[in-house]
Amino acid sequence: MQKSIERIAGESEGVSYEFPLFRFAGTDKVAPSAYLQAALHAGELPGVVAIDALMPMLAKAEAEGRVKGDITVVPWANPIGRAQYHFGEHQGRFHLGTRTNFNRGFPLLAAPDVALLPDTTLGSVDQRLKTRLVQLSLGHDIVLDLHCDDEGLAYLYVHTSLWPAMADCAAAMGVDAVMLWSEDTDGTFEGASIMPYQNVPDEVAKLDRRVATTVEYRGILDVDGALAAADAEGLYRLLVARGVITDTALPAPSPFTGVVAPLENIDMMPAPRAGAVLYDVKPGDRVAKGARLATIVHAPGETDGRTEVFAPQDGIILTRRSRRIIRAGEDLLKLVGDSKSADARSGTLED
Numbered sequence: 001m002q003k004s005i006e007r008i009a010g011e012s013e014g015v016s017y018e019f020p021l022f023r024f025a026g027t028d029k030v031a032p033s034a035y036l037q038a039a040l041h042a043g044e045l046p047g048v049v050a051i052d053a054l055m056p057m058l059a060k061a062e063a064e065g066r067v068k069g070d071i072t073v074v075p076w077a078n079p080i081g082r083a084q085y086h087f088g089e090h091q092g093r094f095h096l097g098t099r100t101n102f103n104r105g106f107p108l109l110a111a112p113d114v115a116l117l118p119d120t121t122l123g124s125v126d127q128r129l130k131t132r133l134v135q136l137s138l139g140h141d142i143v144l145d146l147h148c149d150d151e152g153l154a155y156l157y158v159h160t161s162l163w164p165a166m167a168d169c170a171a172a173m174g175v176d177a178v179m180l181w182s183e184d185t186d187g188t189f190e191g192a193s194i195m196p197y198q199n200v201p202d203e204v205a206k207l208d209r210r211v212a213t214t215v216e217y218r219g220i221l222d223v224d225g226a227l228a229a230a231d232a233e234g235l236y237r238l239l240v241a242r243g244v245i246t247d248t249a250l251p252a253p254s255p256f257t258g259v260v261a262p263l264e265n266i267d268m269m270p271a272p273r274a275g276a277v278l279y280d281v282k283p284g285d286r287v288a289k290g291a292r293l294a295t296i297v298h299a300p301g302e303t304d305g306r307t308e309v310f311a312p313q314d315g316i317i318l319t320r321r322s323r324r325i326i327r328a329g330e331d332l333l334k335l336v337g338d339s340k341s342a343d344a345r346s347g348t349l350e351d
Helices: 046-063 125-137 167-173 189-197 225-241
Strands: 002-009 016-024 034-038 071-074 142-149 154-159 177-181 211-219 259-262 275-279 292-297 306-310 315-320 333-337
Touching: 002 125, 016 046, 016 125, 034 046, 034 125, 046 071, 046 142, 046 211, 046 225, 071 125, 125 189, 142 189, 142 225, 154 167, 154 189, 167 211, 167 225, 189 211, 211 225, 259 333, 292 333
Parallel strands: 034 071, 034 142, 142 211, 154 177, 177 259
Antiparallel strands: 002 016, 016 071, 154 211, 275 292, 292 306, 315 333
């Protein structure tokens, strides 16, 4: 294993940001390669501790000569967001300088060629970081971007061109659901990882062996040793299943039996009133159309001071918010419906 330090120049003299980069050299030049990063949204830490638990497993495989493909690991992908605090509260989702989501604005290249990357010398610091992360990940057969939701199940976002070929990955990782998407107009990191392969020859695209996904490791408070160990084992199983690592003692993953649905089936359920949220459901619950999902207490103790929210269709509760105070129009939860949402939103993913 080789460790190096990546440095991103800041926007004023004497300011720069850095993050560690780990590389494991494979012994087989034709074996698939893998890139893993965590905490692009800097406060989302389940992926960070999963990588921490994975690293000894990778080191052991390397020592035993079982790492066949190159592996690149970035445990802390966003030093800018990691350093952002406002009135004592960590702010790792948006760059405070540009007000841009750290998982938006990545360059969407027409082909997997680093020469097509934009020159960000005079760009904002978050643009420099994003361009460098794409450069580091470009060309790898497997690209995993580890995130988490607010409160939720473990699930993946997967481009339709990679499904069902990636079903073995979902099974290996032990996730509960897969959300399928087909268009990226916002420049997510996942989009930057798969869009360059959509209009190139098949021998370059290799979509049957390509893996690119945003991994949502449950909720933001699920930073737990046992969960981290289980997630690390899932990542390791994926690398074995796809031939990056060999491990004859590991059985092949069972078929994936979780929920698979297009992004258009998600109902986000905006709150009709501001107030305190009382949930009737939790992630993983199956609900029927018309079931009460939550009650918003907007005028405590008053007649008609509560507003109830009901399921617009049958489906599974994928996520809900962890904070119980809400403004009118904010999203209460993600309901993965059995059919297309009547209020389906455009875009790749709202994370």
